[in-house]
Amino acid sequence: MAAVLRNTEARRAAGAVLSMLGVALGYWAGGRLGLLAQVVVGGVHVTPLWPPTGVAVAGLLLFGLRVWPGIAAGALLVIAGFGPLNLYSVAIAAGNTLAPVAAVLILARVGFRVELDRLRDGVALVFLGALASTLISASVACLVLLADGALPDGQFWPVWSAWWTGDAMGVLVVTPLLLAAHAARLPREVPPHRWAEAALLLASTAAVAMLATRSSLSLLFLVLPLVMWAALRFQLAGAAPCALVVSVVAVPAAVDRAGPFEGHGLLATMVVLQALNGAAALTGLLLAAVTTERDNTLRTIEQACQDLAEVVHRLAPSEATQLWLPPETEGRQTD
Incomplete structure (x- = not known):
């Protein structure tokens, strides 16, 4: 019994590690794609669409909060592409990790379902998962840049708004796609016209x-x-x-x-x-x-x-048959 428990725990630990690695790799890959289209606002490079935030939210929704270290590792990998890591880099990575974690915690509080099969789930993802939680990452990043002296005076709000919209669009565009891909199952028979x-x-x-x-x-x-x-x-x-x-x-x-x-x-x-x-x-x-x-x-x-109909048929078979007969059939029987 002990050996079985150890094997089960080992498989769970291996699954958790693989999930973290997958999220980290997805975050890094999304960051590389996002950086292909970037703009300079106040001397700071920002992207209009930041896919890693959407990857992070989807990863937490699908694999649980245990994969948050993968988000932090992916964020550090992306930031490392701009230069050596320092305390400010770690703080920005922490903000980028905290925002999706907060999004998932808030969504869990309102009963969010990853199937997105209710209007309330769509509204929650839009306003809580995308627009509200990304205030954290944008605020932390801009405050860190301001403290580092990398953000010129008077440019805080333009950079903040660009950072926030990029993160929010990442959740709105990428997270639903990943959730849909995870739930997708090819039907056995699909008409060619579909x-x-x-x-x-x-x-x-x-x-x-x-x-x-x-x-x-x-x-x-x-x-x-x-x-x-x-x-x-x-x-x-x-x-x-x-x-x-x-x-x-x-x-x-x-x-x-x-x-x-x-x-x-x-x-x-x-x-x-x-x-x-x-x-x-x-x-x-x-x-x-x-x-x-x-x-x-x-x-x-x-x-x-x-x-x-099945209940009625069991209780009163003749009445159930009479009840479900088409009108024209009922008329012929009466005759």
Whole structure:
């Protein structure tokens, strides 16, 4: 018995270590991707979309709070790419770790479910997991930079707002995608037209997003119907990839000041970009949650009707048969 317990504990410890390593690697990889499109605000390099925060929140939701050291390690790895680590680097990494931990703790308090199959789950992820908890990472980072002298006077709030929106967009765009990927199961039989519809949807989203973000006309709103289509037809599994495609296409266009972002200052460009990313992510996430909740309710009602019919049949078979006969059949029997 003792040997069995030791083996079980060893497997749990190995699983925890592997989960931490996976989260650390995902955080680092997300950071490398996020740094491909960065802007300079007040002499500080920030990204309009910071995927590691979304990776961290998803990792904690899926594997539990025990993987928080992986987030800290990943944050230190990303910061180490800018230069030698010091006390200020550790403080920023601590803030980047504390924010997703706080997000998961708050979400747990409100009964959040990772399936995102209720409207309340979508609202909680948006306002508590993304917008509220990332106040911590942005505030800690900017205060540390201010103490280090790396943040010029008068630039605190511009840098803070850019840092906060980047972290929040990371949660809104990346976390739902990872949660949907974790829950995805390939159905045994999928009609070919469903695969064709999904492929056409992704391709159309990419094409329309490219057109909207590179055209001089104000066409950014054109991406929203496609995100809505994805949410209605495929729920979270369709809405999350489409929202990610919109962000991936829009961020480089904003950094290059192309299309509708041309001729605007940095602040105006970031406002327009985050409005687009936020609208796409919010529309897809909330509409997918509402659609899933509706479908689950319908299935529950159907199951309840079937159970009730079985109970009636057991109690009074003849009455149950008479009850469920179509009107025309009942009339013929009477005759």
